[in-house]
Amino acid sequence: MYTAENGKIWLATGGERVYLEPSMANRHGLIAGATGTGKTVTLKVIAESFSEMGVPTFIADVKGDVSGMCLPGSENKHIRRSIDTMGITDFSYTGFPVRFFDVYARLGHPVRTTVSEMGPELLSRLLGLNEIQSGVLRIVFRIADEQGLLLLDLKDLRSLLQFAADNANEYKLRYGNISPASVGAIQRALLTLEDEGGDVFFGEPALEIADWFDWDADGRGVMNILECAELFLHPLLYSTFLLWMLTELYEILPEAGDVEKPKIAFFFDEAHLLFKDAPRALLEKVEQVVRLIRSKGVSVWFITQNPMDIPETVLAQIGNRVQHALRAYTPNEQKAIRAAARSFRVNEAFDTEEALQALATGEALVSVLDEKGVPTVVQRAGILPPRSSMNAVEPAVIGTVTANSPLYDKYGVTVDRESAYEILSAAAEEAAAEAEAERAAKEEEKRLAAEEKQRALEEKQKAAERRQLEAEIRAQEREKAKKKTSSASRKKTSSFEKAANSAMSSIGREVGRQLVRGFFGNLKK
Template sequence: MTAITIAKKSSDPTQDVVLYAQFANRHGLIAGATGTGKTVTLKVLAESFSRIGVPVFLADAKGDVSSIAKAGSSNPKFEARIQSLGIASIDFAASPVTFWDLFGEQGHPIRTTITEVGPLLLAQMLNLNDTQQGVLSAVFRVADDQGLLLIDFKDLKAMLSYVSENAGELKAEYGNLSPASLGAIQRNLLALGDQGGEQFFGEPSLDILDFIQTDANGHGYINLLAADKLMNTPKLYATFLLWMLSELFEKLPEVGDLDKPKLVFFFDEAHLLFNNASPTLQEKIQQVVRLIRSKGVGIYFISQSPLDIPEDVLGQLGNRVQHALRAFTPKDQKAVKTAADTFRANPEFKVDAAITELAIGEALISCLDEKGTPQIVERALIMPPYSSFDAISSAERQALMQQSLVAGVYEQAVDRDSAYEMLQRKVIENTEQRQREAEATAQAKQDELLAKQNAKQQEVLERQQAKEQERLLKEQQKEVERQARERAKMTQDIVGTFAKSAARSLGGSSGQKLVRGILGSLFGKR
């Protein structure tokens, strides 16, 4: 069974205080007041895990942990320290390090998509209340149902605008999507963007398995996150680390108990994770901590006081390093008592008193023994690190980044077709459709007007034709009547002429005779 020497007993430096690698996935706690030596303990543990082939992830909150990538050197103070531990010398060496940075300035950029983070963690980042979180979950559901990929900030902004504009139509299926809640989400999203959160969302998305790498010597890579700037936005920092834990939990297979962990994850400033977390999120965190050990991952929380960790989580931490605490206030005294109560008592000293007496670089340590049982607490001096105490320079950092296994993989952002582009096309298509409908309506109205005009013109033409026909008929009738009159007149004239002619003829003898014959005796005797 591989044992990692992390300290020497204060009362007898010849005796090692060890952490067994087989039980390193039972999680742990490093606690203590500021300036008591937590950072050195963190470096010693990280280096020790790396040397046995276990990759490590840790956040560099102050910028001083980057020295782990640089071999240490001796000085009088250091020599005095190793002599007090009964160590002849230290083989100084640098650890293999991969630098990461959410902002892409001091390390390879880390990105993920809005969809991968999900509504629960995003609500924590945005500090939403329960109602607003419910609305955000509905927005994600709408996006999923309509095949709209939420990748970056502009995708989520576009989706919120879309839901806001169509809330009435979506209400029947997704419930009441309150304009007030949607507005609050949009405002908080803008605030998160101003704090730098916008750079976190995008592609290429981090492959969490890139954390699990070893070098040519079989040493595990220490994945160092530059967190000095990130700590200015504690919500983003805590939720980002929690997202990485959830990614590890989802992607790693069940492996049970191994001879050593697949990855050790150090969660610095752990109190930020639990401060103001919703009950739902608290439950999820406890579930991840409880189950992720079966994936071969050990989680080590670093904080000032054990009180920063909820009891349900604290009870799952099998390996503990407690540096000095101060007991000036009732809250401090409660923290000391809580820390003392979490250890298996040692008859050689009083734990609660020892916690306040510890020197810098000294700690109370209790790890699981060969059978997985908590050992009695030991007062011990932390081993010195193999690496330097001086932070590396920017030039050294850049040189290491260029030699990294992931150099060039994440540097160039990719903006593929997603919700923003899809909704933009939908807006354009809707605009074009409305334009086509408006044009069709206008054309229909124009056709209707033209038809009416044509009908009216036809009606006028028909009336004109009818009048013309009537006029022609009247003229024809008049012509017929005129012709009839002319014929009548002609007949009359002919008759009159004939009569005249006859009268003239009767004026002769034959006429006389005829007159006589007709009139009889009147003219007969003339």
């Protein structure tokens, strides 16, 4: 147990012990340093302590090496030396309660989200849309939301786009222009996204973030590990998905005010991807969510190589810093070192810039917020050894953990609930059936007319009163046929409203209501 009697987390030891103050964990954290300097291990040590305190965590596992946390670690030289020199008295190797998630549904619980839930803002980013195209996407979402149409996957979005384009005139006054050019551009962007494998990411079962909040029999917080090795190959997908999760957390959690310890800790590996090439509007969103989520008791940890990759406005909100070694070969790297050094409160005992370059693996410059929220003077300290395995586990282990997880039944099967695509194509089929009925009615009318003509010819010689009677019958029949035709065409003109109505009635109570979006464009639950 690294949790001290005073409830603090013992994180590192240098000249003195460095404790992380759990009540300040929602002031977020940064773990930075060059590759191989110990960032992931630091993340593990912090996550282990949170788990023991009963705080669930979410961890993006980019390299696969976070997966080892489900198994106890094993003795090695480095760890032995740490135990001996740091004065750790009650060390024991142990595994932690882990749940694996995997967007590609290989070994972990398959997780995805729906197009509706992601919302137009993040989706615009994912599709690389310009202002005008984003505007059209927002309109299309408004249409769907107001009619209670669920967009589950990309094919739903495609069919709704088509629907909106086909009925652009009916929507123009209410929402504005839905230009074919913009719709075309969005359709093309959707194609590209599909080609990149973005379609696996949308659909059901949609991840319910509330499921992250769970504990084992000993009250240890569950570690929710998202396998990101493949997702990470698509940086935009990866960062958007993680950002969506953060905004979802924001939406589902109530205001928490000052907390003794965080409600959940969120570890965002390779966090620089979130900011790379991000448009200004999105940067502002990230900055906002990071700031606002604090009051919900969420502790966000950014893990990145170079702290300069993270924008000033976000860095300014980070209270707890673990800076591993940085290399300084290029002028840019030297600049990064100066910047990193300046972010710390100077410790008279050593030169921050020099120390930054001299740190050994597993060693770091650490500054945390004390219980008053004041950053402590920077310490040069060795991070404690983790108690779970530092290595990646075999795929079979992940498979077993997942099969035994209480979430297995919920996420085990992929489903395709009736959604916009099915509803709109059903409506299209219905319209086609109506057109067919109308055509048949006309045909019948023609046939009747021809028959009548024939009969009329044959009976020409018949009596006048007989002809009179015949004429009456003919008039009646024509009236009937006309009625049939006009009712068919009336149905046809209202097929537009019917699509909406049938959408609502077939989805039923569940989404038979207007959908409402939250602060970040996410769907309100």
